[in-house]
Amino acid sequence: MSKRQEIGFALNGDEKRPSDIKRNTLKEQSYSVLRRALMAGQFEPGQQLTVRGIGEHLGVGTMPAREAVLRLVTAGALEQLSTGRIRVPHVTRTDYDEIIAIRLRLEPLAAERAAALATPHDLALIASAWRAMPASARVKDVEAAALANWEFRFDIYRAAQAPLLVGLIESVWLRSGPLIAYPLRHATPAVARDTQGLRAKLVDAMTQQDPGAARQATQAIIESAADWYRANFPFQGD
Secondary structure, three states: OHHHHHHHOOOOOOOOOOOOOHHHHHHHHHHHHHHHHHHHHOOOOOOOEEEHHHHHHHHHHHHHHHHHHHHHHOOOOOOOOOOOEEEOOOOEHHHHEEEEEEEHOOOOOHHHHHHHHHHHHHHHHHHHHHHHHHHHOOOOOOOHHHHHHHHHHHHHOOOOHHHHHHHHHHHHHHHHHHHHHHHHOOHHHHHHHHHHHHHHHHHHHHOOOHHHHHHHHHHHHHHHHHHHHHHOOOOOOO
């Protein structure tokens, strides 16, 4: 596996830094891409990284990478070890139960609002991300499937036109996102089909602009996944 595959993310577009990019812009871009990588399942709990490695694969210097890392350490999304390495936090069963309790409060609300407010453009983005997930799974492209899952969910949540609510959901996904890849590698084909069926119900609810059905479908997706994780995921301390 190459270093790029281990990191699993890069700046959008040309990875070489244009000479005219201001330092502050580069810092914000580095932070945004690293944050997205955590939410989109491009890292896994317990995975260790270095600031230098992050900088190399973002196509930036050490300072922008270090500042992005420190911001995420402050947010609790990363840990800085005494060795100087960076680690994605492990998740305990208690952590997970808290994450799910919060998600069940926030995400059905966002989906409900989105079903009432989504534009045709929003619906096209949602449908595209939904279609990408089974295709990614068939070719065993875990990173692409995890990214498509994140895009599907947040295309819906952003359609809610509620930036404060979306920001709260993102803060929780900084901790839950690193769990995404595990079922993509370990769940049975039957579980994957059932999950995609639940997503199809959510897409239908969005298309039909049915807020109640969107809320119920989102809740069902979260609860079904939580049941699987509680039975199968190797939580820290188990």
